[in-house]
Amino acid sequence: MYTYVQAADVSGFTARSIRIEVDVRDGLPVFEMVGYLASAVKEARERVRIAVGNLGFKFPAKRITINLSPANLKKEGNSFDLAIAVSLLIVFGYLPEEAARDTMFIGELGLDGEIHSVNGVLAMILKGREEGVKRFIVPYDNAFEGSVLSDVEVIGVSHLRDAIAHLDGSRPISPMRESFESFRKRLRSSDDFSDIIGQEQGKFAAEIAVSGMHNLLMVGPPGSGKTMLAKRIPTIMPALTMEESLEITRIYSICGLLTKEQPIIIDRPFRAPHHTCTQTALTGGGRTPTPGEITLAAKGILFLDELPEYSKSTIEVLRQPMEEGYITVSRLNGSQRYPCDCIFMAAMNPCRCGYFPDREKCRCTVGEIHRYLDKISEPLLDRMDMSVELAMPKFGLYGSHGETSEQIRERVERTIAIQQKRYRTEAFSYNSELSGHDMEKYCPLGSEEEEYLKEFFEEEECSMRRLTRIIRVARTIADREQSADITTDHLAQAITLRSINKKYWGGER
Secondary structure (H helix, E strand, O other): OEEEEEEEEEEOOEEEEEEEEEEEEOOOOEEEEEOOEOHHHHOHHHHHHHHHHHOOOOOOOOEEEEEEEOOOOOEOOOOOHHHHHHHHHHHOOOOOHHHHOOEEEOOEEOOOOEEEOOOOHHHHHHHHHHOOOOEEEEEHHHHHHHOOOOOOEEEEEOEHHHHHHHHOOOOOOOOOOOOHHHHHOOOOOOOOHHHOOOOHHHHHHHHHHHHHOOOEEEEOOOOOOHHHHHHHHHHHOOOOOHHHHHHHHHHHHHOOOOOOOOOOOOOOOEEOOOOOOOHHHHHEEOOOOEEOHHHHOOOOEEEEOOHHHOOHHHHHOOHHHHHHOEEEEEEOOEEEEEEOOOEEEEEEOOOOOOOOOOOOOOOOOHHHHHHHHOOOOHHHHHOOOEEEEOOOOOOOOOOOOOOOHHHHHHHHHHHHHHHHHHOOOOOOOOHHHOOHHHHHHHOOOOHHHHHHHHHHHHHHOOOHHHHHHHHHHHHHHHHHOOOOOOOHHHHHHHHHOOOHHHHHHOOOO
């Protein structure tokens, strides 16, 4: 007898639909699995055989062959056990063949029949949905990942016995259903921009960064509030749409970073890896390529605190992803393209002790200061849309509080809406994504503005990349003020937000 059921796995960053084919016929008793299998998949044979036997089902003394198709793809992971068990129970006559129609089975089996959670379930569900699968039977702990999808049924089971009872109709299980809004209501953040006293330029730069998806570098002495400001930036970002949430959740699901308490990513990611992290941890990779911190920060913020303390080779690999919005990791076993459309933010002290240029406090020699600052290369600085200085705040335990995060977020959403309307026919949505050709179309400058920029360009001898980023930031400042045109005032503000480069690095070198 022959039958098949649908399963899936994850290879690197991609979910793949796999067909489990089972054939049982007369011959010497053999239980064989074929289809280019990794060790973990080969071991599924024993897990399934013992789990099915422990439930009281008998294996016939026949030749049993299981094929995982397509045969040219190496099958990896632990997601095939449930599908294999169901397919065997169908060919043995314990379950009706129609029970598995239009259904994908995902899950690992314990020897007692318990169904354990696996990584990448949401990615597999989305892949199956693309191919027309309407019902998914998955581990109970993973079921909430797909519970917001209204056009498919996601059924969570904790034991093989429950899956069998559902499939034979003796004890049906209702699909998991929870609205996207119900997850959103669980959000509670105690951080707020009103906690920050002073630092008006830093807060203004943060608002512009979020409004146009611009990169931001903050320089200042210890205790000036750089990290405090960065941690509150997600509170002024617009809420994720359901599509964005599913995209981020798919990434976290593949990486095994979802929990029972947070089965869906609703808030914007804020990733702040320690300065000891490696290139692979930051950008992704490994023998089998997996996403790194820059991908886990997609649609949110990647924040590198104490930037010069990172290995220079580690932070230099960010240059291409910062420019292109994606990163391609190639290894002998495969190549993966990961998204990294995040805002890159960094904070640093102006020297190792942190108090330069205050020579009364600074304990560093001139050589030490130069060596410390030279850890940040000019090409990396060129890719920062804004570089602002946060001075040490004046004494005041309970100073006057500024705008709340909600007030700033309303303005940010208005600015983003202007961009989305302007670029509705384009493949991009933010000012930071404007190419040279696009800037000619969307950032026209008057003769006065052109002359202003020309004087700045010749006086500072800056690169065209820096000039381009100044115009992009000026476009965002103009959108914030709901101005259709970019004025010299907008350009001046954008230049001011890059002015500390000359103070600390001697300008363009």
